Amino acid sequence: MEETTRKSRIAIVDDDPVVRQSLQDLLYENGFDPVAHDGSAAFFAKEQDCPADMALIDLKLAGESGLTLAMRIREQRDMPIVMLTGVGDEVDKIVGLETGADDYLMKPFNPRELVARIRAVLRRYGAQIQRPAPATGPDVLQFGDKSLDLTRKELRDAEGDEIALTNAEYRLLEYFLRHPGEIIPRPQLLAELGSDLSQYVDRTIDVLILRLRRKIEPVPSKPAHLQTRRGQGYIFVQAPGASG
Structure with missing residues (x-):
């Protein structure tokens, strides 16, 4: 368009x-x-x-x-x-x-x-902000009413407005979206996030998860997408379902 x-x-x-x-x-x-x-x-x-x-x-x-x-x-x-x-x-x-x-x-x-x-x-202020046409294809990962544009490195809601993410939050979300339905333990998430997070402990992943849930979940305390599997790690459910 x-x-x-x-x-x-x-x-x-x-x-x-x-x-x-x-x-x-x-x-x-x-x-x-x-x-x-x-x-x-x-x-x-x-x-x-x-x-x-x-x-x-x-x-x-x-x-x-x-x-x-x-x-x-x-x-x-x-x-x-x-x-x-x-x-x-x-x-x-x-x-x-x-x-x-x-x-x-x-x-x-x-x-x-x-x-x-x-x-x-x-x-x-009521300004008409130029937005790119909604992107589709292999470089856009969809979940619920949101989409992650891998080319622009942007998360957008149903209206096309950007949801601001830190670098760590973006990388974490991208990794989950590339591995939907898989239970991923904390050490694996730390390894995938890279050397700049190598000094972090397991609880740091929990903090990042909480921050990310506030931005992507309708009810962060009852996550539909980013769910916990106690004693195992986290799993990302693209289609909303039971909370974890």
């Missing part, structure tokens, strides 16, 4: 060139039209000719702060704003939200979570 909705234009305001480029690449790859700026002057100069649909602003900009920029934007137009910062200061977070930001994400952030939050904020 051909898409007619234009891509949402996201203004990236960050004085770190490496961060700007990585954010620009991430948003472009996920169907947005990113425009990067190194500060507020560049942002307002571009806004005159090419207004953005959302501003993604670093809180600790050199010169004019991200908070001041957010307040200036709010004085001029009703544009959604997402703030980014590497400072773990709860006061900054509160001030950022009170000055008009719609959401707030700490650096380093999970790329999928940032994309999902941007889409959620745009939806709240």
Whole structure:
């Protein structure tokens, strides 16, 4: 199906060139039209000719702060704003939200979570977000009313909205979907998830399972898909059935 909705234009305001480029690449790859700026002057100069649909602003900009920029934007137009910062200061977070930001994400952030939050904020503003046509074929694994796109590495619900997953959650879900109906013990899951999780103990898998259930199960406490087999491991049931 051909898409007619234009891509949402996201203004990236960050004085770190490496961060700007990585954010620009991430948003472009996920169907947005990113425009990067190194500060507020560049942002307002571009806004005159090419207004953005959302501003993604670093809180600790050199010169004019991200908070001041957010307040200036709010004085001029009703544009959604997402703030980014590497400072773990709860006061900054509160001030950022009170000055008009719609959401707030700490650096380093999970790329999928940032994309999902941007889409959620745009939806709240009524923006028509360009989505790819529903994918089918061997690179899309279906279960219930959800689908996992292996090419885009995205989990989507029945409406086509992305459900943000961490890297570990994505890899765990993909592995289960490739082995439906098999009882898989915890050590096997740890081995399949790779060396970056090799330091984890069995209980870490249990934590990942709980987090994943909150995102894919209608009733996480009574899982229809990701079920437990006591003393053996876990099993993934593609068609909803009795809880485990």
